Amino acid sequence: MQEPRKPQATLELVAERAGVSRATVSRVVNGSDRVKADARKAVEQAIRELNYVPNRAARSLAQGRTNSIALVVPENTAKFFADPYFAKVVQGAAQYVAGTEFMLTLLLSTESDPAKTTRYLQGGNVDGALVLSHHAADRSYADLGSLLPLVYGGRTMSTNQNEIYVVDIDNIAAARQATEVIIAQGRTRLAMIAGPQDMGAGLDRLTGFQQAVHNAGLEPAVIRIGDFTPASGHRIMQQLIESKADFDGLFAASAQMGFGALQALAEAGFKVPADVSVTAVDDDSFARSSTPPLTTIAQFPERQGEIMAELLIKRIQGEQVPEWSIMDTKLVLRDSH
Amino acid sequence: MQEPRKPQATLELVAERAGVSRATVSRVVNGSDRVKADARKAVEQAIRELNYVPNRAARSLAQGRTNSIALVVPENTAKFFADPYFAKVVQGAAQYVAGTEFMLTLLLSTESDPAKTTRYLQGGNVDGALVLSHHAADRSYADLGSLLPLVYGGRTMSTNQNEIYVVDIDNIAAARQATEVIIAQGRTRLAMIAGPQDMGAGLDRLTGFQQAVHNAGLEPAVIRIGDFTPASGHRIMQQLIESKADFDGLFAASAQMGFGALQALAEAGFKVPADVSVTAVDDDSFARSSTPPLTTIAQFPERQGEIMAELLIKRIQGEQVPEWSIMDTKLVLRDSH
DNA sequence: TTGAAAGCGCTAACAT
């Protein structure tokens, strides 16, 4: 038994009922002030009576804009939900957008058909997009930048482009600061579990670590590359322990990797911070729930999402905004250093 | 320095370049077979050269459909990301949708303006919607059902409607089974931490608990209402302990509440399962990471999301589908019972 | 302040 679908009221119906032209209805709907009070009242009542809602496709087509933006996450769904960082950024962006006329569409890039995302963005579905955490290999977005306004979360690896809008922390400084905390404990043999070297955050945090180590007149004891996940931190630390690597300090490029490393250290009987002093970047639930709780550099991903959305919408509305927005970070001292 | 935006190629441009009519281009784009091979080839090349992507608003307007569906979560963003259940459902739905021509838009209902969601759905932005976990108070969606195809995750509380499509587990049976596990341990004084009583899952799991208790010739020892979160489970268990409630078994309506309760029990020095036998519904990360790991009834939210998406898309395409899809559950024995 | 009319880019009869 197929239920009859109620026909959706159109602008024309409203116009008829209110005894005015479609143009006037359109003006009322769009808040123009060139409408007499009684005409406006008649229209508003007709709208209420007919439960009229403007058709968005028609509106988009007519005015060449959609009033919606996308948040693109070039990671698969599982990874997206496992990482508290993404959640926070989305929250921040969603909250900002909620206060505007725009809608936020979450675009998780599908493994099966990555081009689908690109087509979607290019197909005029959105007026702009926020792009999170993309790897260097992702050339797709670089080209999109000339088609519609983009704002990146975290610096991109593309160098040969102008007009790239980025909201990020100073990853080099953050890593340096986290490393200095370890050095201040008198540790001299520093290990690092770094992030993917095809991402800005991965590269920069490694650079910061190296700077701090060198500034202190030391050499890194050992550096390994992970993928920001707890599992990779755990695995790498196991390998380090197994190979009898000699270190008394550890800087993990993410709290998630730090969390995994801490587990591996505990399993092997090492005491933190007594045997190894540990710090990391990201002050998320992993940092708070590890044993011991991690000393970290906090970034504020919620705020980042908010700023990204704000910048994008301003760009869409033709305002000038700075290309680089560098957010402050904060050292959070807990028990692992 | 405002970068010039490349003009997006239109169907008309493609037609000119390929030396055919717009209709033919449209046919090629939409995969009609009534096009000669060489015409098709010419069109395809023109499309490639111009990097043409169909404008979705225009297409929607012309054919009266959008090829996208929404996943509506009537919870705020924070709650959404904190609950592994939502994540799984989204994953399942996203995965299914990825294999179709449809796009999935995630609609987190905004605290600031709940009507925004409704307007969006009504404004012809999507061909249908998946609705998750809605409370009885949410009348908004009930009315939408007559405007566009809806598929609910978890049974709705509205009674006076026909044509309600629901994908759910048998919550009564699940709760009964979880309770019977405790009873089989010889426990006779059973407590329950129930879910919100304005949600189907909350109500039904309480009913199942009561059925099992009565079937065993017992009476419930104590029943408290939580909100499915770990914090509520923790708080309620603290109160129970404080008030010296007498029970040797506990059924929690969600693993998250079970997790919190387990913490409170441990803090008060109780041993599980020695002192209290505990089971719950939902086999999520909370169930696996609690101490001891929880014996639970597993539902399969990923599969649920998948089925929901499948049913919705079939309905949109005019197929008949059953109104009720009851998914199987599975008893997962761990160490808490 | 209002209305008439011309599209926005596409699809879908209807012709041919």
Next chain:
DNA sequence: ATGTTAGCGCTTTCAA
């Protein structure tokens, strides 16, 4: 197999 044409529902000049 292909082209012609009339819209889809709305906005937006342009006139009045």
